[in-house]
C-alpha cells in the first residue's frame with residue numbers, strides 16, 4: 232500500500248493529466264461522462280442502502296474476519312473486528328456505490344460478477360440497479376458472508392448468489408457455467424498477480440459490451456502495474472481512470488484510447 236504522501240502525489244499527477252468534459256473527443260466517453268458518471272440521480276433504493284450502512288456502522292457485534300487477500304502476507308489475516316469497523320474500513324463509499332449503480336443501470340448487464348462481497352454494500356448497489364440482473368458475488372470469509380446474506384434479505388435482494396471460498400478455487404467454476412460476463416467488479420485481493428489472474432479468467436467470457444471495473448487502481452505500485460498491463464491488453468479498447476475506479480471496455484468499433492477523468 233502506498234503511503235499517504237505517495238497517494239497524494241499520485242492524485243496530483245492524476246489531476247494534471249485528467250481532462251474536463253470539454254476536451255473529450257470520444258462521443259462514447261463524452262456521453263458516458265455527462266449522462267452516467269456525472270449525474271446526480273435520486274433513487275429510493277440508494278437511500279435504503281445508505282440506511283443499512285448507517286445501521287451497520289452502529290453495530291458493535293464482533294466477528295472473526297478471514298481475509299484471504301492478506302493470507303501469507305500478514306499474520307493477522309484472521310482477526311476479530313466489529314461489524315462497524317468492517318463497514319468503515321472495507322465498504323464502498325456512498326459516492327462510488329452510486330457510480331456502480333448508475334453504470335449498471337446504464338449498461339444493462341445481464342450477468343454481473345463481483346470479487347469481494349464483504350458485508351454486501353457494493354453488491355446491493357449492483358443488484359438493486361435492476362432486479363432482473365443476476366449478480367454472482369464471491370468472498371472467502373464465511374462470517375462476513377453470513378452477515379451479507381442477512382443484508383441481502385433485509386433489502387429483499389433475490390437476484391444475488393453468494394459463493395463462499397477462495398477466488399483461486401471458486402472463480403474458475405463460476406465462470407465456466409456462464410455464457411458471458413457482462414460486468415465484473417474487482418474489489419477483492421488488491422495485489423498485482425491475483426488481479427491479473429482474475430482479469431484473465433473473466434476475459435474468457437467477455438463480449439464487446441462488457442464492462443470491467445477495478446477498485447483501488449492507484450492503491451499500491453503493484454495495483455498500478457496491474458492497471459497498466461490491463462490497459463495494454465490486446466482485447467481492451469477504451470479505458471477510463473477515475474483515480475479510485477478504473478473502467479475497462481472491449482468495444483470493437485472503438486480505437487484504443489485511454490482517458491483520465493475527474494469524478
Ligand SMILES: C[S@@+](CC[C@H](N)C(=O)[O-])C[C@H]1O[C@@H](n2cnc3c(N)ncnc32)[C@H](O)[C@@H]1O
Pocket residue numbers: 297298299300301321322323346347348349350351352353354369370371372375396397398399418419420
Ligand atoms: C474491500 S472488501 C470488499 C468490499 C465490498 N466490495 C464492498 O464495497 O462492500 C474485500 C473482500 O475480498 C475478500 N477477499 C480478498 N481476497 C480473497 C480471496 N483470495 N478469495 C476470496 N475472498 C477474498 C475479503 O474477504 C473481503 O471481504
